[in-house]
Amino acid sequence: MKTVIIKYNAGNVQSVMYALDRIGASYLLTDDEAEIRSADKVIFPGVGEASTAMAYLRERGLDRLIPSLKQPVLGTCIGMQLMCRHSEENNTTCMGIFDIDVRRLPAADGLKVPHMGWNNINQLRGPLTNGLPDNAYMYFVHSYAADVCPETVAVCEYGRPFSAMLQKDNFYAAQFHAEISGNVGQRVLENFLNRSL
Incomplete structure (x- = not known):
């Protein structure tokens, strides 16, 4: 099986490689269109800022390539956010795979932004959550999050409920860092790698 990690100017790729x-x-780390199209599975990870990351994707045509992929694609953290319609972070138009907006988390009730650390996810459904206990703890680092929508397959709460995971057709996404979320995060990655669609 050929797994590709999409290479772009977003951090945290090394920890994904360690997890795999x-x-x-x-796996192969690349931004080459032919290599990405020929992959069995594609992982689109990252940590970073939305407008800068989208500008890099547009320069290389990856903003058109990623939504056109037919094999299973997993976006994590900023990768998930860029797969949404729009981000409030620097008023960024994203790829629109998921028809939902990404909004800044509220700094209210003593909560600090960014949301950093372990938090539980619930309302689990979909193939990537197979074998996960409800209220499983995952590791988060983010200031923006996608609203809850019909494609939400796991929910987390930090000031407001937000989509911890999304799924639509062959596209899967997780706001948390599966690669550093211990055994439960590893299970998400294994579930993804074992998916035929």
Whole structure:
């Protein structure tokens, strides 16, 4: 099986590579269109700022390539947000795979933004949550989050409910960092790698 990690100017790619190493998955880090199109699975990770990341994707045509993919695609953290319609972060138009907006988390009731650390997810459904306990704890680092919508397959709450995971057709996404969320995060990655669609 050929797994590709999309290379672009967003951090945290190394930890995704380490996580795949731990579960014995082979992978290629690339921004080459032919390599991405020929992959069995595509992972679109990252940590960063929405407008800068989208500008990089547009320069390389990846903003058109990613939504056109037919194989399973998993976006994580900023990758998930860029797969949405729009982000309040610097008023950024994103790829629109998920027809939902990304909004800043509220700094209210003593909550600090960014939302950083362990938090539980619930209302789990969909193939990537197979084997996860309800209220599983995942590791988050983010200031913006997608609203809850029909494509939401896991919910987290931090000041307001937000989409911890999304799924639409062959596109999957997680706001948390599965690669550093221990055994439960590893299970999400394994579920994704074992998906045929």
